[in-house]
Amino acid sequence: MAPNPRVVAAYRAMTVLGIKEVQVKPVLKQLLKLYDKNWELIEQENYRVLADAIFEQAEKELQGKRQKNQNNDEGEMEDEEAQMQDESVRPFKRLRLRGQENQLSIGGTSSAASPSKMPKVEDDELPQQPQYKAMSPQSNRNAETEVCPVPVQDSLVDKGKQPLSSQDAPGGRRVGSERASPSVQLKEPTTEQRIVVSQKNQLPYTHELIIPKDEPIDELVHYDAPMATRNPELPRGRDPPMQHDATRKQGRNGPLMSKRRDVGRGEGIRDSSNEANHEVATNQECSTIEIASSKSKSGEVTLTMSCSSAIGRSDFRLPSRDQLLKMMEDKCLQSYNITDPSFSIMKLLRDLCDCVLEFRTDSNDDSQEGSEMTTSSINVLKESKTCDALVIRGNTEDLEMHAGLSNGSINVQSSSALAASHISISPPLTTGMNDAVLVTNKARSAFPECEDGKGLEDPMHPHSGSLVVVQQHQLTPDDLRSLHGADDLSKGEENLRIPWVNELTNDFPPPFHYLHQSIAFRDAYVNWCLSKIKCEDFCSTCLGDCLLSPTPCVCANKIEGGYAYTSEGLLKESLLEECITISHNPQRHQFYCKICPLERAKNDDCLEPCKGHLKRKFIKECWVKCGCVKQCGNRVVQRGITFNLQVFFTSEGKGWGLRTLEELPKGAFVCEFVGEILTVKELHERNIQCAQNGTYTYPVLLDADWDSGDINDKEALCLDAASYGNVARFINHRCLDANLIEIPVEVETSDHHYFHLAFFTSRKVAALEELTWDYGIDFDDSESPVKPFSCRCGSKFCRKMERSNRSNRSALTA
Numbered sequence: 001m002a003p004n005p006r007v008v009a010a011y012r013a014m015t016v017l018g019i020k021e022v023q024v025k026p027v028l029k030q031l032l033k034l035y036d037k038n039w040e041l042i043e044q045e046n047y048r049v050l051a052d053a054i055f056e057q058a059e060k061e062l063q064g065k066r067q068k069n070q071n072n073d074e075g076e077m078e079d080e081e082a083q084m085q086d087e088s089v090r091p092f093k094r095l096r097l098r099g100q101e102n103q104l105s106i107g108g109t110s111s112a113a114s115p116s117k118m119p120k121v122e123d124d125e126l127p128q129q130p131q132y133k134a135m136s137p138q139s140n141r142n143a144e145t146e147v148c149p150v151p152v153q154d155s156l157v158d159k160g161k162q163p164l165s166s167q168d169a170p171g172g173r174r175v176g177s178e179r180a181s182p183s184v185q186l187k188e189p190t191t192e193q194r195i196v197v198s199q200k201n202q203l204p205y206t207h208e209l210i211i212p213k214d215e216p217i218d219e220l221v222h223y224d225a226p227m228a229t230r231n232p233e234l235p236r237g238r239d240p241p242m243q244h245d246a247t248r249k250q251g252r253n254g255p256l257m258s259k260r261r262d263v264g265r266g267e268g269i270r271d272s273s274n275e276a277n278h279e280v281a282t283n284q285e286c287s288t289i290e291i292a293s294s295k296s297k298s299g300e301v302t303l304t305m306s307c308s309s310a311i312g313r314s315d316f317r318l319p320s321r322d323q324l325l326k327m328m329e330d331k332c333l334q335s336y337n338i339t340d341p342s343f344s345i346m347k348l349l350r351d352l353c354d355c356v357l358e359f360r361t362d363s364n365d366d367s368q369e370g371s372e373m374t375t376s377s378i379n380v381l382k383e384s385k386t387c388d389a390l391v392i393r394g395n396t397e398d399l400e401m402h403a404g405l406s407n408g409s410i411n412v413q414s415s416s417a418l419a420a421s422h423i424s425i426s427p428p429l430t431t432g433m434n435d436a437v438l439v440t441n442k443a444r445s446a447f448p449e450c451e452d453g454k455g456l457e458d459p460m461h462p463h464s465g466s467l468v469v470v471q472q473h474q475l476t477p478d479d480l481r482s483l484h485g486a487d488d489l490s491k492g493e494e495n496l497r498i499p500w501v502n503e504l505t506n507d508f509p510p511p512f513h514y515l516h517q518s519i520a521f522r523d524a525y526v527n528w529c530l531s532k533i534k535c536e537d538f539c540s541t542c543l544g545d546c547l548l549s550p551t552p553c554v555c556a557n558k559i560e561g562g563y564a565y566t567s568e569g570l571l572k573e574s575l576l577e578e579c580i581t582i583s584h585n586p587q588r589h590q591f592y593c594k595i596c597p598l599e600r601a602k603n604d605d606c607l608e609p610c611k612g613h614l615k616r617k618f619i620k621e622c623w624v625k626c627g628c629v630k631q632c633g634n635r636v637v638q639r640g641i642t643f644n645l646q647v648f649f650t651s652e653g654k655g656w657g658l659r660t661l662e663e664l665p666k667g668a669f670v671c672e673f674v675g676e677i678l679t680v681k682e683l684h685e686r687n688i689q690c691a692q693n694g695t696y697t698y699p700v701l702l703d704a705d706w707d708s709g710d711i712n713d714k715e716a717l718c719l720d721a722a723s724y725g726n727v728a729r730f731i732n733h734r735c736l737d738a739n740l741i742e743i744p745v746e747v748e749t750s751d752h753h754y755f756h757l758a759f760f761t762s763r764k765v766a767a768l769e770e771l772t773w774d775y776g777i778d779f780d781d782s783e784s785p786v787k788p789f790s791c792r793c794g795s796k797f798c799r800k801m802e803r804s805n806r807s808n809r810s811a812l813t814a
């Protein structure tokens with residue numbers, strides 16, 4: 001019996017987190033039983049329930065072991081052993097970022113399913129070997145990174161407004177081992193990795209599990225500090241308007257002091273463990289959660305929330321940051337009619353900060369001018385009585401935001417010193433928390449009015465460094481580059497660095513998750529595990545380089561004309577020309593489905609006839625199961641990008657584009673179109689959702705073999721690179737005479753349902769020339785999900801005004 005793909009997917013998700021199948025299986029069984037086989041509940045939020053349950057289980061087992069050790073009184077040796085085991089489960093514990101501690105417990109004390117209630121799950125439903133959906137495994141790539149991309153730093157790159165100079169030319173090519181190293185780090189994050197995220201922002205997979213969506217601030221705030229409870233610093237020389245007495249009390253002598261560590265500012269920071277939070281929670285005086293913190297060599301930002309005993313409820317317990325964020329997100333999603341699943345409360349908080357910054361910049365309010373350190377306060381709701389406060393703290397007095405919890409008061413406070421300095425700065429303020437994160441020594445000169453000691457201070461000073469709101473132009477070029485991945489947009493996912501540059505505006509590239517290979521979304525059927533590859537689909541008897549063999553190998557024979565590549569690794573001229581001809585005359589190379597999956601996705605009840613798809617010329621490459629060597633000349637696309645490319649801001653009003661930094665010969669493989677693999681039905685649903693949100697997908701149809709019979713919904717596939725993609729998502733459209741052409745390349749399987757859409761040069765391309773591709777879109781198709789754009793390709797064949805009626809082939813939308 002074929003393995004249940006949902007079980008496989010669950011295994012895969014857990015494997016990415018370093019959880020072994022053997023740990024997953026029993027817990028999954030219990031969950032299925034508990035949830036009455038309701039997979040949706042288990043799959044929610046990247047299998048969070050499952051992961052949590054596994055951790056519960058591991059914890060329980062560990063406790064049992066410890067108990068046993070104690071009972072046996074076997075002395076110190078056993079204690080050490082237990083400690084070691086404790087270490088071994090620690091990474092799992094960290095996964096509970098979203099504070100679901102009380103939600104579900106398998107065999108535990110909360111909503112546990114007792115072992116006696118073990119569900120009856122067929123064994124064959126749980127395969128022994130997880131089968132990954134990741135495409136095109138390359139030996140130098142870590143499987144974990146392939147199936148579950150880390151939200152890369154790119155998600156930090158919100159549009160900004162600060163001018164950026166030309167970025168560095170791309171670095172040299174990197175070898176596989178270099179590529180692999182971050183993955184290795186990520187695979188088994190240590191406690192330090194959880195807490196200290198490097199400038200490269202290589203987030204541990206733990207993060208991916210809990211927040212599988214764009215949460216720029218979340219990533220940013222994990223730069224250095226753990227979530228911690230903190231005694232909020234008080235502005236020197238004055239108390240904040242919302243009373244912090246209790247906080248101060250706690251800071252002086254409360255139980256919170258017990259675990260503080262000196263951070264060089266005369267201030268204590270608590271460890272962020274659950275235990276620590278719980279301890280805080282039981283403190284009924286005034287507790288503070290550090291919601292987010294970011295620290296680099298140049299400064300630190302802290303967002304804290306304080307609650308006092310004034311809440312006055314005996315059952316009150318300070319939630320952990322993750323609990324809080326989760327609650328807020330749920331609330332927003334449910335109560336406020338927010339339908340965007342990628343909604344993030346952290347993002348919202350960032351926007352809140354932006355508003356404050358923008359207000360200050362735009363405001364002509366006299367009270368914000370001058371160098372005197374007065375505090376202006378906006379009481380957003382009604383008066384505040386307690387010290388329950390959400391505090392975004394500037395460096396002592398720079399910026400504070402207090403949100404009253406119990407009496408509905410929100411105070412936004414800012415010091416006049418900072419406001420004045422912001423007003424005096426000519427470039428517009430950047431948006432995003434990213435822009436208000438780091439402070440460098442430069443900040444002193446940028447804020448001369450603070451030199452009197454009331455404003456920004458040396459990070460080593462007792463009052464400095466709690467949060468300094470700094471604009472991007474004050475950051476060092478290094479800071480900016482690492483924040484926005486200018487050195488390498490791919491964050492090490494490609495063989496080569498992919499730098500970006502904007503010589504024209506202050507914009508940063510749009511945020512997206514960089515993938516080096518496509519990943520299946522939900523229903524897409526891309527099951528080509530090794531055992532299923534049929535003999536006739538690979539050249540088992542080949543040795544060495546197939547291209548050197550006098551007769552074409554089995555793989556080459558899959559296509560007309562033998563091998564597709566020359567010994568230089570270029571596409572053969574004849575094949576290239578044939579593909580170009582097809583692309584230029586799509587009407588003559590179309591097939592029509594009997595039952596078109598596209599139409600079926602739109603309306604199953606009343607099927608429209610198929611509107612036609614482009615009949616493509618396929619290439620079949622050799623692969624791992626073949627007898628040939630890895631260097632076989634019939635393996636090109638699977639090796640990835642080999643030419644130096646750069647993402648740049650175009651001058652023609654097309655937004656970002658992709659260009660080559662070196663001359664490219666005709667027929668050279670440039671990159672493939674990578675994205676999420678969706679069924680066309682899923683794409684249709686996503687497009688409907690996007691239409692409601694005013695966003696767009698970046699889809700490419702893989703109209704592979706849809707005329708071959710009754711294609712089921714799971715086999716009619718497409719790619720969407722809007723949120724997850726590679727450099728190809730930056731390739732702009734050019735009518736007809738584009739210098740790239742897309743060719744379907746089969747690597748793993750030749751079943752024609754799934755393939756790699758590879759871009760080859762259709763002619764020689766000069767260094768610094770923009771790389772373009774004819775999207776094949778019909779500019780007049782009002783039904784197309786394509787984001788309408790006025791074509792600025794500059795081609796003399798531009799069909800913007802032609803009102804042509806081309807097929808819906810390869811409709812790339814944005």
Ligand SMILES: C[S@@+](CC[C@H](N)C(=O)[O-])C[C@H]1O[C@@H](n2cnc3c(N)ncnc32)[C@H](O)[C@@H]1O
Nearest residue numbers: 654655656729730731732733789791792793814
């Ligand atoms: C896949 S994206 C390409 C990258 C995009 N330029 C960006 O800044 O992210 C497609 C979008 O780029 C823009 N675009 C692409 N080709 C264009 C062209 N020839 N003229 C004008 N805009 C173009 C359109 O907004 C289109 O929706």
